[in-house]
Amino acid sequence: MIGYQFFLQKVLTATAVTVTVGFGSISGAIAQSLTGGGATFPEPLYRRYFREYQEETTDVKLKYSAIGSGGGIRRFLNQSVDFGASNVIPTPVERNSMKRGLLMVPTAGGSLAVVYNLQGITTDVKLSRDTLGKIFSGQISNWKQVNSRLPNRKIQVVVHSGSSGTSFIFTKYLNEITNGRIRASRKPNWGFKVFSSVPGNGPVASEVKRIDGAIGYVPASYAKQLNLPMARLENQAGRYVKPTVDQANKALANVQFNDDFTIENIDDPEE
Template identity: 60%
Template sequence: MIIFLKNYWHKILAATITTTAITLVSPAAFAQLIRGAGASFPEILYERYRREYKQETGTNFKYLPMGSGGGIRRFMDQSVDVGSSTLIPTPIERNQMEDGLLMIPTAGGAVAIVYNLQNVTTDVKISRKKLAKIFTGKIGNWKQVHPRLPNRKIQVVVRSDSSGTTFLLTKYLQKISRVKILASRLPNWGFEVFASRPQDSGVAAEVRRIDGAIGYVQASFAIKNNLPMARLQNQAGRYVSPTVEETKKALVGVEFNEDLTIDNIEDPEDGYPLVGLNWLLIYKKYPSQDMLQKTQDFVTWILTEGQEFNEGLEYTRIPEDVTQKAIKIMNSELKVRPY
């Protein structure tokens, strides 16, 4: 009798464990997940999208910030449902995207030049020429930036990953400087930088740690880390802070191509001069109607209700005529992959 009861409870325990395991990996739970990876530029905004959309629909957006280059790679190898990038994939990369590509703009933003100068309370203004010289190693002391700044070594902190934010910065430096610099996701800076860190959050943390440091992050990371942001000289000669209003001025004249990409915003005439856009990368073909509909519903929400959260987090909204065009493109071009 004792043996019988012992075997009985063993079977009950095994059944319970099996049922629990099945529940943990149930298709229904998996179906409530959208996997994304890519640029850290929109990370703070995408986290807000995730919270709001999950609360509203029950579907969770699991986003891994890893740099635009990493997001493009993940999209190419189809290990995510959507990618994210602040740069446009190259023709070679596009050719390797077997299920096609739609680029959906979600937000604009400023690349803030952040710094750490202890005991300095005045605003730091950086001219176009001196910004280029700092990030090419031509000047290395804060007193060379402005005579009133301290005699302190400039410690340059850059991204260590394949970064769209880095591409925006180097493209801008290439435009404004006579110094030869290659616009790149992961450049050879041509001098010994103080540190390289992954993602905007890594750069912000390192700048915050080191007196004399300077780096570059999306403006929301500067605010989150309580880092001062330099006022940059724009094309008109004004020294401008990376506020939402100044970013909007810089982006107001941007023209979107038919595929919702853009050609040139690396030196706007007005507003904050160092700005960019972020895109979601979505496939033209998905493996099932359920996955297609889930992705389309989420992206449509971002382009409508989600835009309400952008400006409060230091990002600009995408113009409504562009968001409506993006929705129409999705409606006409998204398909289920044939088997």
């Protein structure tokens, strides 16, 4: 599962500025502080960008609040931030409501991981496409149903609350591998009672780490920070792979951008 990050920048204040180039084209007439908010997916990368930029200059103060993709779009709409970040493209209605204009620039790409917590299990857990879809639709509720060698332990599903770009990316993938049985949504209706619903990638990762038997979905970077096991997922070729940098690069290698910097679907790699 691949997520692509977009940076929403007010055209009237700083055209063509992206976080990847360190705000290098901001004119001297611009206010000496920039406030942003949005997706938690790229937050670790943004923190590094801002830190490196401010090691070179103290002229511009930068602040970013990781409040989720939906929150970033809402704050950009009500003009309470200078920029926002989202894992999903604003809808036509949202775009038409952005009175001061909109410029979208891709700033980060990465993979989502299905993370789990099974105390006493040291081998990798493999999840077929069918099994993954059934876990997140409530049809499989015990780890013994996943593999007879796994413990007889209830699966505790942890999901994102609120309007989440991470949820959209994940459910879009589930939609594809379940032939449309699970609908892609920023705020999914899972159709069953999940164990826990918490806001943001960090809290989801922490909740999975806290609960024996838990399963959830977060960017691979968050899984690595907490040393969470990442499931091996079945790809189109029937191989079971982890969301490594190499696998993410395979998926992103053939991305083509539209004129407005949006992208079409990123296909699941066959290998």
